[in-house]
Amino acid sequence: MAGITPSKHHETPFKRNWLVTALWVLVAVYLVYSFQAMGVSWTRFSEGLGHAGQLFERMFPPNFSRWELLLSGLAESLEIAIIASVSGIVLSLFFGLFAARNLMPDWVTVPMRGFIALCRTFHPVIIAILFVKSVGFGALAGILTLVVASIGFIAKLFAEAIEEISLKQVEAIRATGAGFVSLILFSVMPQVFSRFIGFSTYQLDSNLRNSTMVGIVGAGGLGGTLFSAFQRFDYDFVAAILITIIALIMFGEFLSNIVRRIFR
Amino acid sequence: MTTMHSHWQRFTLKQKLSRYSVYIVLLVALIQSIRTVEVIPEFFYDAPEQMADMFTRMWPIDFAFYSVSVHDAMIETLNIATLGTLVTLIFAIPLALMNANNVVASPISHWIARFFLVSSRSVNSLVWALLFVAIFGPGVMAGVLAIAFRSVGFVGKLLAEAIEEINMGPIEALRATGASWASVLLKGYWPQILPAFFSIVLFRWDINVRESAVLGLVGAGGIGVVLNNAMNLFEWQRVAMALLAIFAVVILAEIIVVQIRKKLI
Structure with missing residues (x-):
């Protein structure tokens, strides 16, 4: 290894990934196309920025003088979130169990999985619209919406968690002559309980967020208050509502962290 | 558990207390929500019928x-x-x-x-x-x-x-x-x-x-x-x-x- 002669063929250590490069070109072409197709232009954007300044000027200081209205909306949002979460989680427990392929026969799991997937496909707002049309304005539509949304999300996760359990313990309990209910309670539940708590707190959190939004289409809660404030150009009240929503969501995150720590 | 001679317990007293307090808080919140939420029960009983009506209007x-x-x-x-x-x-x-x-x-x-x-x-x-x-x-x-x-x-x-x-x-x-x-x-x-x-x-x-x-x-x-x-x-x-x-x-x-x-x- 005396004289190391550098090879004439100089190779860069950083190889170009042609797939990624092609992707960037595609993105650039798409950007040009979409800006033209949708009529998004710089003048409109800069014009909007002026409006934004005006809007923020009118938003500050936030107006909390109608705190009673704010509080009643907040209470309704909380009520919707709590009722929907509890009933959604209880229903999801059963649905998740029926959708678990290692415990149930195919003729139960296949329709169950289809139903859960259907609950998940539509955005909560669309479900909320349908419920508002069928059960009228108010909290009931909001509750039903969030129940459907909860089933779509956590029933699937429940089913997946149950499918991952060790069947040895199930067999052991079955060997004692336990019935189906005891089998679920003493062999399946202990294995998945802490994960269920995790999913449930997550869902409570997400229901809390969504309960402030379904009101926009008339399904009760703080969203309705927000939407009407927007329509009345009551921007200082809008700012107050937004601050309340953000505080509520941060409080919800804080609470679910505590619950998760307790059940770890 | 109490009838057993050994006092093996899965959770400590503190864990149990904190878990039960979560359950109780949740229960109280649920009861309070159900009592105060403004739901018109007639609308709820009516819901399946109204839903069916909506879907028939959507067809074809x-x-x-x-x-x-x-x-x-x-x-x-x-x-x-x-x-x-x-x-x-x-x-x-x-x-x-x-x-x-x-x-x-x-x-x-x-x-x-x-x-x-x-x-x-x-x-x-x-x-x-x-x-x-x-x-x-x-x-x-x-x-x-x-x-x-x-x-x-x-x-x-x-x-x-x-x-x-x-x-x-x-x-x-x-x-x-x-x-x-x-x-x-x-x-x-x-x-x-x-x-x-x-x-x-x-x-x-x-x-x-x-x-x-x-x-x-x-x-x-x-x-x-x-x-x-x-x-x-x-x-x-x-x-x-x-x-x-x-x-x-x-x-x-x-x-x-x-x-x-x-x-x-």
């Missing part, structure tokens, strides 16, 4: 309506979702870099980044859309910005987590050669987070397709506008067509994302 689906306005609106929705996802990156990448403690070590920058990421996630996309409709007027622009601002929190957080998980060896090696700040980012960090980056972006795009379908309800463009108009005119057969189109596109987007992610990872 007005397929001719697809070429009239659903198609263009659907393309617009997809554009809003895609453009919104791209615009998000402009904000999300710097915030993710600021939030990752192996890139910037100062706690102040973490706090700033976290503040933006959390407030982006706390405000729902519909509320963002309301704000941007008030600023830019109804239309596609409000939709794109609503999607973008809503996604920043999600993309930024996941991207920061991906950056924190990388192997620091190449970074150190690059620094040792005296590489500039920009080349360390581009040649050290970037290649390592590339798969995670694309998978996060695709995942968010999938969510954004769902979200952009409803933004039109508050006037931010896309299929939601068509849906809203048809609903206000009680043209249920057209509503059904719009819903069917949304359903198909959402499923299609999910299939595409799953396929690409499979190839990527």
Whole structure:
């Protein structure tokens, strides 16, 4: 290894990934196309920025003088979130169990999985619209919406968690002559309980967020208050509502962290 | 348990107490909510009948309506979702870099980044859309910005987590050669987070397709506008067509994302 002669063929250590490069070109072409197709232009954007300044000027200081209205909306949002979460989680427990392929026969799991997937496909707002049309304005539509949304999300996760359990313990309990209910309670539940708590707190959190939004289409809660404030150009009240929503969501995150720590 | 001789217990007293207090608080909250919530029971009993009525009005689906306005609106929705996802990156990448403690070590920058990421996630996309409709007027622009601002929190957080998980060896090696700040980012960090980056972006795009379908309800463009108009005119057969189109596109987007992610990872 005396004289190391550098090879004439100089190779860069950083190889170009042609797939990624092609992707960037595609993105650039798409950007040009979409800006033209949708009529998004710089003048409109800069014009909007002026409006934004005006809007923020009118938003500050936030107006909390109608705190009673704010509080009643907040209470309704909380009520919707709590009722929907509890009933959604209880229903999801059963649905998740029926959708678990290692415990149930195919003729139960296949329709169950289809139903859960259907609950998940539509955005909560669309479900909320349908419920508002069928059960009228108010909290009931909001509750039903969030129940459907909860089933779509956590029933699937429940089913997946149950499918991952060790069947040895199930067999052991079955060997004692336990019935189906005891089998679920003493062999399946202990294995998945802490994960269920995790999913449930997550869902409570997400229901809390969504309960402030379904009101926009008339399904009760703080969203309705927000939407009407927007329509009345009551921007200082809008700012107050937004601050309340953000505080509520941060409080919800804080609470679910505590619950998760307790059940770890 | 008490009849047993050995006093083996799964949880300590403190654990038990805290668990039971969670149950009790939840129960009290539930009872209080049920007592105070304003639900008209007649509406609830009536619901199945009303639902059935609504679905019979939706049948047969007005397929001719697809070429009239659903198609263009659907393309617009997809554009809003895609453009919104791209615009998000402009904000999300710097915030993710600021939030990752192996890139910037100062706690102040973490706090700033976290503040933006959390407030982006706390405000729902519909509320963002309301704000941007008030600023830019109804239309596609409000939709794109609503999607973008809503996604920043999600993309930024996941991207920061991906950056924190990388192997620091190449970074150190690059620094040792005296590489500039920009080349360390581009040649050290970037290649390592590339798969995670694309998978996060695709995942968010999938969510954004769902979200952009409803933004039109508050006037931010896309299929939601068509849906809203048809609903206000009680043209249920057209509503059904719009819903069917949304359903198909959402499923299609999910299939595409799953396929690409499979190839990527």
